Amino acid sequence: MEGSLNVIGYGISVIGAGIGVGIVFGLGMQAIARQPEARGPLQTNIYIGFALIEALALLGFVLAFAI
Amino acid sequence: MSADTLNLAAEGGGGLFTPGGPGFEAPSVGIFFPSPWSWGDYSEALPYTSGITKYVILLLVATSLVVFFLWWTSRKLSVVPDRRQSILELVVLFVRDQISRPMIGVKGDKYLPLLVSLFLFIFAMNVMGIIPFLQLPVTSNLSYPAGLALVIYITFITVGIRSQGFTHYFKGAVVPSGAPGWILPLLVPIEILSNFIIRPATHAIRLFATMFAGHLLLATFAAGGWYMFNPAAGPLYGTISVLFSGSALLAFIIFTAFELVIMFLQAFVFTLLAALYIGQAQEAH
Amino acid sequence: MLGLAAEENVLRIHIDELVFGLIAFAVIFALVYRYAVPRVTKMLDERADSIEGGIERAKKAEAEAEELRQQFKEKLEEAHRSYAAELQKASEQSAAIIAEAREEAQAEARRIIEAAHAQIEADRQQAMEQLRAEIGALSAELAARIVGETLADSAAQSRVIDRFLAELESGSTQQAEVR
Incomplete structure (x- = not known):
């Protein structure tokens, strides 16, 4: 059995990002459901939050290959 | 898949159920390091260069694609739009109403050309990843997102200095308002790090990493499907292997469609964050 | 590779x-x-x-x-x-x-x-x-006739009257024609 320990580290790093992305979209949907007229700004903010959190997971992914 | 990936996949092709055959070798990050063509190989002579590689050619293709798109859609503009013109208007209005206006406001319309070209350029470079025979997203090479992030970095700092003044802008960006004085020695380095170092770095790496990961995923599906395709292994094993590789093909197609969505989303997010940074720099904190 | x-x-x-x-x-x-x-x-x-x-x-x-x-x-x-x-x-x-x-x-x-x-x-x-x-005129004529002729008998009398009437008749026709 061979492989890279880095990938396991990536898997661990993704857990946090996954939880974060789930929270962002879940609460975003809830907010849109409560205030459908605020959909535009909410959606934009959801995607910003998603992108910021996703960056952490991607950093983990890239560092798994880079280091 | 790209020729390189096909070569890579061919090494393991038909390996399943072949006694003593080659083991499966997943595509490595090597697919992101195409070697330069011999006529354009100056990478040995100059440090930190790659030579004329597939990335440069695909960059050229993507750029000419965008230039052609712009020329073709804005050739004859009229008040009553035809189909070509509607596409361009769709793009411009999408960038204006979804990115520029919510982030910068109406006065951000002067950054519309920057954002539109950013969006089109990134999307074209991303889409290179799913065009048959090209199939390598240009943005999966960090050099290109880094260049664009650098442009945005310089832009938002310039905008901040010009609209707020040098000291006011840097003070606003570095010193959080309302923080007690004793914590500032701790906060200021963090703010500097996050606003002026991590921000452009993640801006570039986000785009790069998504494309990198997506392409690696597709390459893995293709290589695995090719590895498992072994109808010569006898009636039973042959059928099983064909079924396996068929499902891999199906997944490959589905993930290709998914990749298209991701490509669009990443171009959108990159442009959105660029607009966000510019908007933050423009307004006083 | x-x-x-x-x-x-x-x-x-x-x-x-x-x-x-x-x-x-x-x-x-x-x-x-x-x-x-x-x-x-x-x-x-x-x-x-x-x-x-x-x-x-x-x-x-x-x-x-x-x-x-x-x-x-x-x-x-x-x-x-x-x-x-x-x-x-x-x-x-x-x-x-x-x-x-x-x-x-x-x-x-x-x-x-x-x-x-x-x-x-x-x-x-x-x-x-x-x-x-x-x-x-007729009455005068009739009267003259009655008075002029002696009326001897009733036969003669009636004759006179008849004649008169006949004359009268013819006369009236004549008169009518004249008219």
Whole structure:
């Protein structure tokens, strides 16, 4: 059995990002459901939050290959 | 898949159920390091260069694609739009109403050309990843997102200095308002790090990493499907292997469609964050 | 591996690729900045203008059409009114003509009848005059005859009367013929 320990580290790093992305979209949907007229700004903010959190997971992914 | 990936996949092709055959070798990050063509190989002579590689050619293709798109859609503009013109208007209005206006406001319309070209350029470079025979997203090479992030970095700092003044802008960006004085020695380095170092770095790496990961995923599906395709292994094993590789093909197609969505989303997010940074720099904190 | 360079760190930034990317972006940005977006923006403004102008024009045309419709309606009503008036006038006229004609005809008829009556009356008068004169003469003659001839017997008497009557008869026929 061979492989890279880095990938396991990536898997661990993704857990946090996954939880974060789930929270962002879940609460975003809830907010849109409560205030459908605020959909535009909410959606934009959801995607910003998603992108910021996703960056952490991607950093983990890239560092798994880079280091 | 790209020729390189096909070569890579061919090494393991038909390996399943072949006694003593080659083991499966997943595509490595090597697919992101195409070697330069011999006529354009100056990478040995100059440090930190790659030579004329597939990335440069695909960059050229993507750029000419965008230039052609712009020329073709804005050739004859009229008040009553035809189909070509509607596409361009769709793009411009999408960038204006979804990115520029919510982030910068109406006065951000002067950054519309920057954002539109950013969006089109990134999307074209991303889409290179799913065009048959090209199939390598240009943005999966960090050099290109880094260049664009650098442009945005310089832009938002310039905008901040010009609209707020040098000291006011840097003070606003570095010193959080309302923080007690004793914590500032701790906060200021963090703010500097996050606003002026991590921000452009993640801006570039986000785009790069998504494309990198997506392409690696597709390459893995293709290589695995090719590895498992072994109808010569006898009636039973042959059928099983064909079924396996068929499902891999199906997944490959589905993930290709998914990749298209991701490509669009990443171009959108990159442009959105660029607009966000510019908007933050423009307004006083 | 075939056709692959020696592996580097994936987080590499090659200066030449970065410069190529910047040049490509500069080309696209120049095109968008000088050519595409200003034209599209200008065209969108024009369209907004023309739509607003179109709405105004449509409103104006609508008002005009309304005015025209009102005019037509008035004209139509006027035509209806004048038609009705004409009709009434004509019917009155025709009634008058009929009444006049009837009156005339009645008058004529009356006149004719009156004339006839007058004629008849005149004739009667004349006949009466004549008859009176003749009856007088006849009575005188009869009386003379009765008195002149001695009436011996009743036979002779009746003969005389018969003769007289016969004469009278023939005379009256003669007289009638004369008349």
